[in-house]
Amino acid sequence: MRDVLDELLACRTAGEPVALATVTATWSSAPRQPGAAMFVGPDGTAVGSVSGGCVEAAVYELCREVTESGRARTVRYGVSDDDAFEVGLTCGGTIELLIERVDRESFPELPELAAAIRDGRPVALLTGVEGPIARHMVITPDARSGSLGGDRLDDAATDDGRGLLAAGRTGLLHYGPAGERRGTGTTLLVSSFAPAARMLVFGATDHAAAVARIGVFLGYRVTVCDARPVFATTRRFPDAHEVVVDWPHRYLVTESEAGRLDGRTVVCVLTHDPKFDVPVLEVALQLPLGYVGAMGSRRTHDDRLKRLRETGLPEAAVARLASPIGLDLGARTPEETAVSVAAEIVALRWNGTGRRLTETNGRIHTPEAAFPRRT
Numbered sequence: 588m589r590d591v592l593d594e595l596l597a598c599r600t601a602g603e604p605v606a607l608a609t610v611t612a613t614w615s616s617a618p619r620q621p622g623a624a625m626f627v628g629p630d631g632t633a634v635g636s637v638s639g640g641c642v643e644a645a646v647y648e649l650c651r652e653v654t655e656s657g658r659a660r661t662v663r664y665g666v667s668d669d670d671a672f673e674v675g676l677t678c679g680g681t682i683e684l685l686i687e688r689v690d691r692e693s694f695p696e697l698p699e700l701a702a703a704i705r706d707g708r709p710v711a712l713l714t715g716v717e718g719p720i721a722r723h724m725v726i727t728p729d730a731r732s733g734s735l736g737g738d739r740l741d742d743a744a745t746d747d748g749r750g751l752l753a754a755g756r757t758g759l760l761h762y763g764p765a766g767e768r769r770g771t772g773t774t775l776l777v778s779s780f781a782p783a784a785r786m787l788v789f790g791a792t793d794h795a796a797a798v799a800r801i802g803v804f805l806g807y808r809v810t811v812c813d814a815r816p817v818f819a820t821t822r823r824f825p826d827a828h829e830v831v832v833d834w835p836h837r838y839l840v841t842e843s844e845a846g847r848l849d850g851r852t853v854v855c856v857l858t859h860d861p862k863f864d865v866p867v868l869e870v871a872l873q874l875p876l877g878y879v880g881a882m883g884s885r886r887t888h889d890d891r892l893k894r895l896r897e898t899g900l901p902e903a904a905v906a907r908l909a910s911p912i913g914l915d916l917g918a919r920t921p922e923e924t925a926v927s928v929a930a931e932i933v934a935l936r937w938n939g940t941g942r943r944l945t946e947t948n949g950r951i952h953t954p955e956a957a958f959p960r961r962t
Contacts, residue, residue, distance in 0.1 A: 588624040588712070588778055589704060591635040595626055595689065596701045603629040604657075604690040606650035610637050611661070611716045611776045612759060614681040622757040622778040626689070627651060637684060638664075649686050659687040659721035685714065685776070687721040696725040696733040700780075703727060707782045711752040713744055718764070718773030726752065735775065743768055748777045755781040755851055783808040784851035784877070787842075788827070789835040789867055790858035791818035794882065797925035798855055800826045805929060807853065812838045814863065836866035843874055853932055855912065856881040865894045872904040878932055880912035882924075887911075914941050 588595075588609065598605045610623040625635035625643065627650035637646055642664045649662060665681030687693070696712075703710035703725075713724040715735055724733040724741060726748050734741055740762060747760050747768075762773040786802040788795045791813035802809040803826050812831040813819035819832045831838055835858070842848050854871045856879070858864045864881055868891070871879045883891060888910050895905055913927030914934065934941045 588622060589780060591624050591626055592701050592704060594628070594634050596697060598626075598628055599689060599691060599694070599697055602691065604654055604688055605629065606654040606686060607689045608637050608646050608650055608684050608686045609714065609776065609778075610682055611685050611714075611774075612683040614665070619682070620757070621759070621776060625650075627654065629654075638682060642682070646684065646686070653686045653688050657688045657693075659685065661685050661716060661720070683716075685716045685721065693721070694723055696723050699732055700725050704780045709752055709779075709781045711748050711780065712778045713748050713760075714776045714778070716759075716774050716776050718762075724748075728752070735773075739767070740773065744775055748775075751777045752779045752781065755779055755784075755849075781851075784853065785810065785848065786853045786855065787812065787839065789813070789854070789856045789863065790860075790882075791815060791820075791823065792857055792859070793921045794924055795855075795857045796824055796826070797921040798857065798928055799824055801925045801929045802853070803828070805933075813858075834866075835863055836870050839867055839870045839874075843870075848874060848876065850875055850877055852876045853878045854880070855928060857912075859883060859887070861891065861894055865891065865898070868895060868908065869898050869900055872900060872907050878909065878935055879907060880909035880928065880931065882912045883910065885911065909935075 595605065595607065605626045605628050607624060607626045610619050610621050612621060619636065619638055623637050625633060625637045625646060627633050627647055633647055636643065653660065661683060663681065663683045700710060700712055709728060711726050713726065713735065715722040719736040722735050724731060724735050724744065726745050728749060731745050735744055743762060744760060751758055757778050760775045760777060761771060762768060764772045784807055786807035786809045788799050788809060788811045791811060795811055799809045799811055809827045810829050810831060811819065811824045811827045812833055812835055814834045816832045819830050821830050824830050854876055856864045856867055859882065868881060881891065891910065892905060909931060913924060914930045916923065916927045916930065918924045918927040933939065940947060
């Protein structure tokens with residue numbers, strides 16, 4: 588929904604009703620995950636995607652119908668449906684969608700949601716997909732607005748939704764008719780909008796510039812840090828969100844103590860210098876981060892492990908280090924190396940094997956992520 592939010596809010600502000608289609612559940616190799624959204628504006632323009640192109644045409648027509656009728660509905664598309672070939676969902680997956688009309692009366696909480704996302708504040712949207720269909724509640728770590736239809740349901744959903752928000756996860760919650768946790772009849776989609784995960788790149792090198800670029804492309808908030816002011820400049824790293832001149836280990840400690848790191852944070856140590864990389868790795872490997880990788884040759888790697896063990900770092904912490912960094916793609920240039928690093932991060936993020944898909948069997952997309960994890 589983040590991708591369509593600005594246009595959606597503009598239509599609502601102008602008083603123009605639109606239809607919003609949101610992916611609420613997926614099975615097998617569905618191309619988009621829960622929370623993906625598409626809306627059809629009053630002029631017939633479609634913005635966003637719910638299936639990567641597979642079923643957009645069919646969903647478009649339903650959106651036009653819902654805009655006119657104002658009646659929300661749910662729909663499922665899957666390869667086993669009689670019309671699967673007709674609508675084009677040939678990827679082998681199944682998706683469920685909620686299609687609802689959005690206007691000032693039906694979604695008064697939308698501006699509050701948009702403001703929180705724009706300001707980088709953690710916020711979650713709870714939407715009824717079964718039971719209180721198309722009702723909304725917006726929650727933050729310390730406040731909520733809107734209602735799903737009852738105090739008991741609102742209280743339970745707020746507590747559970749904050750748990751998903753803290754973990755940066757989007758998912759479904761199920762309750763009984765009266766809001767009891769053990770029951771069926773009420774299903775809510777929790778769409779979490781946590782601030783972008785961070786990528787910390789240590790070392791002002793050509794490889795760091797390439798990793799910073801691909802980190803931004805992947806959606807990370809990228810910081811490049813180096814203790815040498817002549818190299819750590821915004822001119823050399825124009826793609827990074829910030830460039831910091833500081834000793835890497837000192838900066839990492841400061842960010843940790845300030846609470847600006849979490850289980851989604853990625854650390855890439857590209858300094859090639861033990862006086863920089865050993866101290867920062869000693870800190871990083873003891874923090875609950877999502878990924879810690881370090882660049883270097885096999886000889887550098889062996890020397891680095893020896894130095895880390897000499898600091899007294901526990902073996903369990905040492906084992907978390909991804910070194911030499913990246914997957915074996917045969918990379919040579921900084922850009923190719925950055926792809927290798929990004930591939931390893933994505934593979935670990937989603938429990939991927941890193942193998943060629945032609946050499947594997949079974950489902951392509953794993954059901955659960957290895958990180959982020961709650962800290």
